[in-house]
Amino acid sequence: MVTTDNMGIFKEYDIRGTYPDEINEDNAFPISRAIATSLNGKKIFLGYDNRIGSLAIKDFVKKGLVESGSNVVDIGLGPIMIPAFASFTEKANGLCITASHNPAKYTGLLLYSKGITVTPEVIKKVYEKKKFSNQIGSLIEEDYYENYVSYITKGIKDVKLKVGIDSMGGSTTSIAPDVFNRLGCHVSLLHKKPDSKFYDKTPEPVRENAFELGQMVKKEKLDFGIQMDADGDRVAFVDENGDFIDPMAIAMIYIKYLKFKKIVATVACSSHFEELTDVTYSKVGRPNIERELLDKRFDFGVETSSHFYFARYYPFSDGLLGAVLMSDIIRKTKKKISELVNEFPKVYFDSKSISFTNEPERELKLKQIEKSAKNYGTVQKTDGIKIINEYGFMLFRKSNTEPMLRIYYEGKDERSFEKIRELTEAIIR
Numbered sequence: 313m314v315t316t317d318n319m320g321i322f323k324e325y326d327i328r329g330t331y332p333d334e335i336n337e338d339n340a341f342p343i344s345r346a347i348a349t350s351l352n353g354k355k356i357f358l359g360y361d362n363r364i365g366s367l368a369i370k371d372f373v374k375k376g377l378v379e380s381g382s383n384v385v386d387i388g389l390g391p392i393m394i395p396a397f398a399s400f401t402e403k404a405n406g407l408c409i410t411a412s413h414n415p416a417k418y419t420g421l422l423l424y425s426k427g428i429t430v431t432p433e434v435i436k437k438v439y440e441k442k443k444f445s446n447q448i449g450s451l452i453e454e455d456y457y458e459n460y461v462s463y464i465t466k467g468i469k470d471v472k473l474k475v476g477i478d479s480m481g482g483s484t485t486s487i488a489p490d491v492f493n494r495l496g497c498h499v500s501l502l503h504k505k506p507d508s509k510f511y512d513k514t515p516e517p518v519r520e521n522a523f524e525l526g527q528m529v530k531k532e533k534l535d536f537g538i539q540m541d542a543d544g545d546r547v548a549f550v551d552e553n554g555d556f557i558d559p560m561a562i563a564m565i566y567i568k569y570l571k572f573k574k575i576v577a578t579v580a581c582s583s584h585f586e587e588l589t590d591v592t593y594s595k596v597g598r599p600n601i602e603r604e605l606l607d608k609r610f611d612f613g614v615e616t617s618s619h620f621y622f623a624r625y626y627p628f629s630d631g632l633l634g635a636v637l638m639s640d641i642i643r644k645t646k647k648k649i650s651e652l653v654n655e656f657p658k659v660y661f662d663s664k665s666i667s668f669t670n671e672p673e674r675e676l677k678l679k680q681i682e683k684s685a686k687n688y689g690t691v692q693k694t695d696g697i698k699i700i701n702e703y704g705f706m707l708f709r710k711s712n713t714e715p716m717l718r719i720y721y722e723g724k725d726e727r728s729f730e731k732i733r734e735l736t737e738a739i740i741r
Contacts, residue, residue, distance in 0.1 A: 320671075321420070322436040324712040325429050325599050328411050328420030331365025335419050340369035344376025346439035347423060351405055353381030353447050357456065359388065359395035360409035361483040361543050364508045365419030370409055373421070374451060377407075381447030387456040391483045391544030392422065393630045397460045400427030400626045410483075410543040413516040414714070416509045427626050428606060429599040461491055464625070464633045471495040471643045474534040476550075478525040480515045481507030482542035484632060491632055495639060502528050510542060517541050517548035517618050517631070519556040526554030535642065536649045538635045546618040547631030549638065551650040559618040562638070564588060564656045566620065569641045572611035576604040579695045580616045580707050580720040582659050595695035597712055602627040616663060616720060660704070660729035661722040666740065668715045677717060681708050681739055688735055699739075703728040706736050 321329035327343060329335040335343075348356075356377060360366045377384050382405075387394060392408040399406030405425050411418035423430040438444070475497045479485040485506045489499045502525050503511050513521055517539040529537040529550055537550035549557045560582040567575060567588050575589055578596040585591045592610065594600045601613035605627040613621030619629040622637065642649055668674040678697070685691045689701030696709025696718075704723040711718050721736045723729025 319436070319440075322432050325431050325597055326412075326420050326422040327432050327435070328414065328418060330417045331363070331368065331419045335365060335369065337369055337372050340372040341376040342442075342444070343421065343435075343439060344373045345380040345444040346435050347407065347421070348377045348380035348382040348449065349438050349443070349445040350434045351382060353383070353445065353449060354405055355383045355385065355402070356405040356407055357385045357387055357395045357398035357402070358407050358409075359390055359392070361392070361411075362389060362481075362506050362508050363411060363416060363419050363542070365411075365417075366409040367508070369419065373407075373409060378449045378451050380445040380449070382449040384449060384451045386451060386453045388453070389483065390457065390487060391632065393544055393628070393632065394456055394460050396424045396427055396628045397463070397626065398456045399424040400628070401459070405430075408543070412543050413514070413541045413546065415514050424628070427628050428602045429628070431599055457487070461487070461494070464630070464636055465491060465494050468636060468640045469494075469496055471497050471639045473536070473639060473642060474498045474500070474532070475639065476500045476502060476525055476529045476532070476534045476537035477540075478502040478522075478537065479540045479544075480513055480521065480542065481505065481510045482515050482540060482544065484540045484544040487544075488538070488540065488632060488635075491636065492639070495636065497639065500528060500532055500534060515542035517546050522548060522550050522556045526550045526556065530554035536638075540631050540635075541618075544631050545629045547620070547634045548618045549635075549649065551653065552648050553650060555650070557649070557653055558659050558661060559614075559616060560584065560659045560661055561653045561656060562618070563614040563620065565641060565652050566612060566614075566634075566637070568655070569645065569652075570612070570622075570637065574610050575612040575614065576601055576610045577613070578615045579692070579698055580663070580709070580718075581614055582661055582722055583705070584657050584659060585614075587657070593694060596709060596718075598629060601629070616661075659722070660724070660726055661720070662733070663718065663720045665711070665719065666717040668717070671715055674710065674715055674717055677740075678708065678710065684739060688739065703731045703735070706732060706739065708739070
């Protein structure tokens with residue numbers, strides 16, 4: 313059971329923890345009853361990824377939802393975007409059993425309402441009171457896969473590119489090849505089979521995970537490579553030379569070629585966006601971007617972590633949709649992806665993370681940084697501690713999902729970047 317000792321699984325915008333230590337078959341049932349109670353018996357589309365913990369708890373999640381009044385539509389195994397899409401199009405709720413990009417030992421529950429992330433404060437309060445609804449709901453199975461794939465590929469065909477795909481064994485391993493075959497692409501796969509341990513990788517689409525994909529793209533002379541995270545809502549790319557492309561450069565391609573006039577970017581993002589479009593900055597985290605996109609004041613949302621949000625489709629991020637749109641841009645422009653990247657100023661940007669044993673240890677470090685920050689430039693506190701000076705910026709903020717300190721820094725040019733890097737190291741030393 314969840315106790316006061318591990319209520320830390322209720323994160324800022326989802327419920328997440330290690331399996332079986334923090335989330336397991338025993339507590340998945342009451343947590344799900346709390347979710348259903350907070351929804352007051354409404355319809356909910358349920359999906360799940362292929363993690364060991366996710367597969368272990370899914371039946372207990374279904375039972376908890378039904379026994380507290382939810383009408384559950386089980387749409388099965390797949391990426392997080394499918395329950396999110398179902399919740400958006402059906403104006404209902406969506407729940408995905410997933411732990412996003414976390415290592416294989418994690419699982420969790422992420423709730424959507426009409427395509428917008430539901431933060432778990434209310435669920436946590438219901439759980440703590442242990443007053444669950446005793447209504448009985450229902451359970452049916454439905455395949456929502458075709459609805460989703462038809463939507464993201466509509467009007468895009470005859471792409472005819474040679475594409476390499478690496479889902480790292482995650483929930484898009486089976487779906488991604490079908491999507492790109494429909495577009496008319498020749499598909500080469502790395503890590504061809506689903507793997508609940510993600511081939512012993514931390515399943516993030518980041519530079520250090522892209523080496524094998526880059527080698528395959530170069531060896532097979534493919535047009536570009538696509539790398540997805542475990543639940544499919546993030547995407548990264550390698551070019552035809554096998555080189556990893558910074559997500560900030562990818563965002564600039566989207567901004568120019570999809571003609572985005574107003575965008576929302578998190579405070580960690582590149583300042584080069586301001587040279588291309590009207591930019592509003594927000595806190596890091598999917599709920600912050602989604603809420604900004606809901607009223608369609610913005611065309612596009614972006615995070616440094618390769619989350620891309622396309623408001624003309626829906627408010628949540630979708631790595632497969634991002635890959636489809638990039639393919640179409642390459643088809644229309646008849647340019648290599650490296651040529652598209654080279655149209656923009658070079659981004660001198662990097663990020664890193666520092667892990668801590670516990671939250672108090674991280675808080676102490678953040679207070680030390682805050683105390684010295686004013687010595688290095690102008691300080692902003694929209695989200696964490698952002699320091700801006702003549703060389704560029706540095707940002708220090710807490711991870712919303714793990715006991716980590718996220719660090720981002722950008723220089724205005726190569727020389728400034730080296731100076732910013734030195735200052736960043738000095739601050740965290």
